[in-house]
Amino acid sequence: MSLALRNVSRTFNGTTAVKGVNLEVEPGEIIGLLGTSGCGKSTLLRAISGLDPEYDGEIEINGNVSREIQDTASFIFQEPRLLPWLNVLDNVTFGLTGKRKDKENKAIDYLESVGLSDKDALYPRELSGGMAQRVAIARALVTSPEILLLDEPFSALDAFTKMQLQDLLLDVWKKYQSTIVMVTHDIDEAMYLCDRVVILKGQPGEVEREIRIEQKRPRDRGSEYLAHLKSEILDCLDLNKK
């Protein structure tokens, strides 16, 4: 699914949070929105999803300008937001329509993709943080979204689980080829996952720079290329102490 933001700005009560954002995203691309706290990254995701239609400018999805809630989009948040009274299987089938058996079969396929096919009967309180976030990924994918919007999806997890889930995201992306826009604070994560990183800066937040990551995936987290890029990104965010 293609996506274009044209001169998108959002003002809350007279204060502009994010200003003049232009972005063209190709189908199947993974885009990272990176920037310091408060520069409007989540605000942009909400505008793209249609949850917040009160922005200025234009957002075009698959060639159509729209401010509607996007049925073809799924969100994954920092916390899994599972329904505590439903087991894993029912959390994944929750947003689906159709016959119960068909919904369950579909959910089981996606639970298998995230390595949880044997955990379908567990309740959210019985899951680790990483397992719960895997369920959230399965729930987001089961509706076959054309665009996945991720808002710091791994930032609440320990370093090892985070790396595992980043690889899992790439595996499921390879299989389903959704377009992905992800907000992150984590420069390493953005460089490991994304085709392009859009750096936002300031208040109001504006696009400072776009960096294309030329290295093919799977990437070597410790490569010189990524170390060099990281330094460039830190410079751009004025975070490099020289």
Ligand SMILES: Nc1ncnc2c1ncn2[C@@H]1O[C@H](COP(=O)(O)OP(=O)(O)OP(=O)(O)O)[C@@H](O)[C@H]1O
């Ligand atoms: N509903 C709202 N009402 C008023 N102000 C808002 C609202 N949503 C966001 N803002 C303001 O817009 C600015 C950008 O917020 P946003 O959450 O998009 O930033 P962010 O870059 O995602 O930050 P963080 O990285 O800390 O999550 C902030 O100053 C915030 O206070």
